[in-house]
Amino acid sequence: xxxxxxxxxxxxxxxxxxxxxxxxxxxxxxxxxxxxxxxxxxxxxxxxxxxxxxxxxxxxxxxxxxxxxxxxxxxxxxxxxxxxxxxxxxxxxxxxxxxxxxxxxxxxxxxxxxxxxxxxxxxxxxxxxxxxxxxxxxxxxxxxxxxxxxxxxxxxxxxxxxxxxxxxxxxxxxxxxxxxxxxxxxxxxxxxxxxxxxxxxxxxxxxxxxxxxxxxxxxxxxxxxxxxxxxxxxxxxxxxxxxxxxxxxxxxxxxxxxxxxxxxxxxxxxxxxxxxxxxxxxxxxxxxxxxxxxxx
Numbered sequence: 141x142x143x144x145x146x147x148x149x150x151x152x153x154x155x156x157x158x159x160x161x162x163x164x165x166x167x168x169x170x171x172x173x174x175x176x177x178x179x180x181x182x183x184x185x186x187x188x189x190x191x192x193x194x195x196x197x198x199x200x201x202x203x204x205x206x207x208x209x210x211x212x213x214x215x216x217x218x219x220x221x222x223x224x225x226x227x228x229x230x231x232x233x234x235x236x237x238x239x240x241x242x243x244x245x246x247x248x249x250x251x252x253x254x255x256x257x258x259x260x261x262x263x264x265x266x267x268x269x270x271x272x273x274x275x276x277x278x279x280x281x282x283x284x285x286x287x288x289x290x291x292x293x294x295x296x297x298x299x300x301x302x303x304x305x306x307x308x309x310x311x312x313x314x315x316x317x318x319x320x321x322x323x324x325x326x327x328x329x330x331x332x333x334x335x336x337x338x339x340x341x342x343x344x345x346x347x348x349x350x351x352x353x354x355x356x357x358x359x360x361x362x363x364x365x366x367x368x369x370x371x372x373x374x375x376x377x378x379x380x381x382x383x384x385x386x387x388x389x390x391x392x393x394x395x396x397x398x399x400x401x402x403x404x405x406x407x408x409x410x411x412x413x414x415x416x417x418x419x420x421x422x423x424x425x426x427x428x429x430x431x432x433x434x435x436x
Contacts, residue, residue, distance in 0.1 A: 373416025
């Protein structure tokens with residue numbers, strides 16, 4: 141459902157994934173259309189059961205509808221494939237992000253491959269999400285050896301031809317920002333954070349604290365293992381080595397023997413370490429085959 145002229149050269153696409161956001165999607169699109177008339181405003185309707193689709197079309201957006209609800213990450217993948225712009229700015233369709241901040245992202249597009257809006261303490265976010273985000277940011281910073289200020293921010297600008305190299309890695313759920321961030325950092329691409337303030341969303345949140353929080357932690361662990369295996373395998377191997385060596389010292393002092401449990405723990409530590417080395421080599425081979433495309 142496009143109303144863009146194919147002969148018109150589009151530099152920037154503003155991508156909004158939306159699911160049951162009829163209360164705010166129309167006003168958001170209208171504001172973006174007025175402020176950025178030369179940009180493509182693309183709404184991916186993820187199988188909404190309300191009037192999200194109609195509101196987005198009425199406000200002047202190009203709309204890509206899903207036949208049913210697949211997931212926030214799936215909407216982003218559809219939007220990346222359909223986007224006409226060289227640069228894609230992702231923002232939530234629930235009214236949390238300020239359209240004025242788009243101009244601040246664009247200031248850095250010539251020097252970075254991805255620019256991310258990092259939520260500050262002044263943002264209107266819940267306490268449990270702030271605690272969870274701080275934990276995830278610390279984990280990602282450890283994996284990447286780079287200070288990750290906001291791993292889960294959905295407000296970011298990326299170069300489309302670079303992002304398409306990683307689209308097959310993106311999950312269909314809410315954790316696509318984490319995957320993109322780690323993929324860019326692990327590939328040696330330039331990432332920039334700028335501070336932003338977000339507003340409270342309009343309508344009910346689609347994220348379930350226990351269910352999505354558990355799934356998100358598992359996905360983060362999988363992503364960490366995928367991009368930097370030794371950062372996960374090495375501490376685990378070290379833990380088993382210390383446990384095995386400590387138990388050996390204990391049994392040597394108390395029973396003057398080397399126990400089977402000590403042998404098992406030490407052997408496990410060696411096996412895990414070797415698995416980490418193999419995983420690291422596989423990861424490096426994959427990245428060698430997927431080098432970033434040169435900038436046009």
